[in-house]
Amino acid sequence: MKFVEEYRDPVAARQFAEAISHTVTRPWTLMEICGGQTHSIVKYGIDELLPKEVTLVHGPGCPVCVTPLELIDKALQIAAQPGVIFCSFGDMLRVPGSSRDLFSVKAAGGDVRIVYSPTDAVRVAAQNPDKPVVFFAVGFETTAPANAMSVFQAKQMGLKNYSILVSHVLVPPAMEVILGSPDNHVQGFLAAGHVCTVMGFEEYEPLAKKFKVPIVVTGFEPLDLLQGIYMCVSQLEQGRFEVENQYARAVRRAGNRPAQELVAKVFRVVPRKWRGIGEIPQSGLGLTPEYAQFDAETRFGVSEYTAQEDPECISGLVMQGAKKPQDCTAYGKRCTPDHPLGAPMVSSEGACAAYYRYRRLREPEPADAGSQRRG
Amino acid sequence: MCLAVPGKILSITGEDFARMARVSFGGIVKEVSLAYVPEAEVGHYVLVHVGFAISVVDEAEAMRTFEILKQMGELEELEPKVGEA
Numbered sequence: 001m002k003f004v005e006e007y008r009d010p011v012a013a014r015q016f017a018e019a020i021s022h023t024v025t026r027p028w029t030l031m032e033i034c035g036g037q038t039h040s041i042v043k044y045g046i047d048e049l050l051p052k053e054v055t056l057v058h059g060p061g062c063p064v065c066v067t068p069l070e071l072i073d074k075a076l077q078i079a080a081q082p083g084v085i086f087c088s089f090g091d092m093l094r095v096p097g098s099s100r101d102l103f104s105v106k107a108a109g110g111d112v113r114i115v116y117s118p119t120d121a122v123r124v125a126a127q128n129p130d131k132p133v134v135f136f137a138v139g140f141e142t143t144a145p146a147n148a149m150s151v152f153q154a155k156q157m158g159l160k161n162y163s164i165l166v167s168h169v170l171v172p173p174a175m176e177v178i179l180g181s182p183d184n185h186v187q188g189f190l191a192a193g194h195v196c197t198v199m200g201f202e203e204y205e206p207l208a209k210k211f212k213v214p215i216v217v218t219g220f221e222p223l224d225l226l227q228g229i230y231m232c233v234s235q236l237e238q239g240r241f242e243v244e245n246q247y248a249r250a251v252r253r254a255g256n257r258p259a260q261e262l263v264a265k266v267f268r269v270v271p272r273k274w275r276g277i278g279e280i281p282q283s284g285l286g287l288t289p290e291y292a293q294f295d296a297e298t299r300f301g302v303s304e305y306t307a308q309e310d311p312e313c314i315s316g317l318v319m320q321g322a323k324k325p326q327d328c329t330a331y332g333k334r335c336t337p338d339h340p341l342g343a344p345m346v347s348s349e350g351a352c353a354a355y356y357r358y359r360r361l362r363e364p365e366p367a368d369a370g371s372q373r374r375g
Numbered sequence: 376m377c378l379a380v381p382g383k384i385l386s387i388t389g390e391d392f393a394r395m396a397r398v399s400f401g402g403i404v405k406e407v408s409l410a411y412v413p414e415a416e417v418g419h420y421v422l423v424h425v426g427f428a429i430s431v432v433d434e435a436e437a438m439r440t441f442e443i444l445k446q447m448g449e450l451e452e453l454e455p456k457v458g459e460a
Contacts (some may be wrong), residue, residue, distance in 0.1 A: 001401035003381040003420060003432055012444050019447055036377050063376045089425075091376065117426030119408070142377040145411055146425045149392070194377040197422060197430045220378075227440055249437035250379075250422050250430045259411040259429060349376060 003249070007221030008044075016226035017049040020233055028236050029055045029185050030229060031178070031321050033171055034140075034192035035062030035349025036220050042354040044222045046229075054233060057185075057321030060174050060274065061192050063139045064091050064347035065319060067167045068273040070307040072097040075136055075165055078300045079105045079112050085128060087121035088136040090114040091347045096340055098307050118150035118164075125154065125162035134296045137164040142194040144168055144285060145259035148266035151287070151294045163296040166286055169272055171195050172203050173283035178320050179211040186321055188232040190218040190225070193247040198263075200255025204243045212241045219247040266291050275309065275343055276316025313342035318351050325352040332360055379424035381432055382407070384417050398423060 032038060038058045041047055047056045060066055076097045079086035086102070093102040093114065106112035111131075115121050118135050125133035137147040147164065154162040171192055178184055191204055196217045204215045214235035218228030228246040235242060245251055265288070272284025287295050297303045312330060317323040325331050325344070335341040337353050344350030348357070382398040387409065389395050394409040398421060405423075409415050412428045421428035 001381070002383070003437060004401075007440070012441070015444055015447060034377055061377070089376065119426060138376070140377055142379070142424055142429070145429065146427045149408070149410060149427070152392075192377060194379045194422070194424060194429070197379070223440055227443070246440075248439060249433050252430075256411055256429055258413060262411075347376070 004221065007219070007223040009223065013049065013222050013226055016223065016230055020054065020226070020230050021051040023230065023234055023237055024051050024053045025237060027053045027055070028187050028233055029057060029321075030188045030190060030232055031057045031059045031186040032190040032218070032225070033059040033061040033175070034195065034220075035065065035347065035351075036194070037190060037192065037218065037225060038062070038351050039349050039354050040220050040222065040225060042351075042358045045358075046222055046225050049226070050229065054229065056229075057324075058318065058351040059178070059189075059321060060277065060319040061140065061171065061195075062319075062344065062347050062349040062351075063143070063167070063169060064095060065315065065343040065350045066169055066274040066277070067092070067095065067138055067343065068275045068307075069098060069309045070273070070305055071165070071167045072101075073307050074297065074302040074305055075102060076100060076105055077302055077305070078134055078165065078296060079110050080108070081300070083131050085111045085113060085124055085131050085133045086136070087113045087115045087124060087133065089138065092136055092138060094340065095343050095346050118147050119153065122150050122153050122157070122159065122162060125159050126157060129159075129161060132161050132163070132299075134300075135162075135164045136167070138167045140169055140171060140192070140195050141199045141263075142192075142197070144263045144267060145198060145256070148263045151266050151291050152262060154294060155291065163294045163299050164287075165296040166267075167272075168267065168285035169274065170269070170283050170285070172207060173280050174274065174277070175204075175207055177277065177280055179207065179213065181320070183322060186213070188214045188236055189216070190228045190232060191215050191243075193217060193219040193224070193251060196245075196247070196251045196255065198256050198259050200253050201243050201245060201251065202253060208241050208243050214241050215243045217243070217245045217247050217251050219250065276313070276319055278316075310341060315342035315344045315352070318344055325355040326359075328352070332356060377424065379422040379429060381420050381422050384415060384419050384421060387415075387417055396421075396428070398428070
C-alpha cells in the first residue's frame with residue numbers, strides 16, 4: 001500500500017539506525033506517547049536496532065488502557081440494562097471492570113455491538129427509535145472529531161434515544177504530569193502523530209520550553225519511528241529542545257481546523273481520571289451544555305458511581321515509563337491477554353500486551369532496566 | 376486506537392458535513408466521511424480514522440524521509456573511512 005510499504009524498508013531502517021549510533025555519545029531516555037507507536041516499536045523490534053545508549057519507555061497513549069475502572073463499570077451497568085443497545089469499538093469489550101467485562105454482559109444476553117465508527121451507532125439509533133442506544137466514546141484527540149460528529153448528527157436528526165458515555169483524554173496534560181514528576185527520567189518525546197494530525201503541534205511548544213525537552217511529532221511506521229528517534233537524539237546531543245515534525249506528510253502545524261471547530265462545539269475540557277495514574281486536571285473532554293442531553297452518565301444515573309483499582313496492577317507505572325511490563329510480578333503469569341488484570345494487557349496497543357505477544361519467548365530483560373537511567 | 380490508514384479517493388458524493396468518498400485501501404474500498412477535509416479531491420490520498428478522513432497526505436512531504444536518507448548516504452561517502460587520513 002502506498003505511504004505504508006515504503007516506510008517499512010529494512011535497508012533504509014538500518015541506515016537510520018546507523019545514523020542514530022553515530023550521533024549518540026551518551027545515554028538518553030525517550031518516551032513514545034502513543035500506544036500505536038509502542039505496538040510498532042515492539043512488533044518491528046525498533047528498540048533492538050538502537051544503540052544501547054538509547055532507551056525507549058512507553059507512554060500513556062492507549063485510550064483503552066487509561067479508561068478508569070469506574071467508567072468500565074458504568075459501561076457494564078448501562079449495557080446490562082434491559083432494552084439498551086450498547087455500541088463500542090471492539091477493543092473495549094475485554095477490558096476488565098470490577099467484576100466482569102462487556103463480553104460477559106453480551107454472553108448473558110445484553111445487546112452489546114461492536115462498531116467501526118461512532119456514526120454506525122447513530123445509524124443503529126435511527127433504526128431502533130424505541131430503544132436507548134449508547135456509544136462508548138473512548139479516545140484521544142484523534143477520535144474526538146468522529147465522536148463529536150456522532151452527537152452533532154444525532155442532534156440534527158432529532159434522535160432522542162442516542163447518548164454517549166464519554167471517556168475522552170488529552171495528551172499534553174499527561175505529558176506535563178510525567179515531566180513534572182520528581183521521578184521523571186524522560187528526556188525527549190516522540191509525540192503522537194495522529195493526535196497532532198487533528199490538533200497540530202503548537203500546544204507542545206510551551207511544554208518543550210518549560211521542561212527543556214525535545215518533542216518530535218512522529219508517525220507510526222518503522223522509518224517514521226527511527227527518523228523521529230534520530231531527530232530527537234540529535235536535538236539532545238546538540239542541547240536543543242524544540243518541537244519538530246517528522247510526520248509532515250500528515251501533520252500541519254495548526255492541525256485540522258474544521259475538526260477542531262466541531263470538537264470545540266460539542267466538547268469542553270474537563271478533569272479526567274486516568275486508570276493507574278489518577279485524576280489529572282483539564283485532561284479530558286466532556287459534553288458542552290448545548291449537548292449535555294446526550295450524556296449517558298446523567299441519562300442512566302451513573303454519574304456518582306466510583307470504584308477502586310486493583311493495587312497489584314502496576315499499569316500506572318508502566319504507562320508513565322517508570323516500569324517495563326516484565327517488572328510486574330503478575331506479567332505473563334496471572335495476567336495474560338486471555339485473562340488480563342489490567343488494561344495494558346487487553347489492548348493490542350497496551351505495552352504489556354505488545355511485550356507478551358512479541359517478546360515473551362525471549363530472555364527476560366534485567367528487572368527495572370527502564371527506570372535506572374536518569375537524566 | 377489512534378490507528379489511521381492512508382487510502383486513495385476514488386469518487387466523491389455529497390457536500391459539507393455529508394461529503395462522502397469511496398476510498399481504496401490497497402484494493403479494499405470503504406465509504407469514508409470527508410467532513411473534515413474539504414480540500415480533498417479525487418486521486419488524493421487521505422488518512423482515515425474510524426471512518427473519517429483526518430488529513431490529506433502531502434506527497435511532497437512524504438518524500439522527505441527518503442531525501443534525508445539519500446543525503447545521509449552521500450555524506451557518508453564523503454567522510455574519510457577509518458584508517459584513511
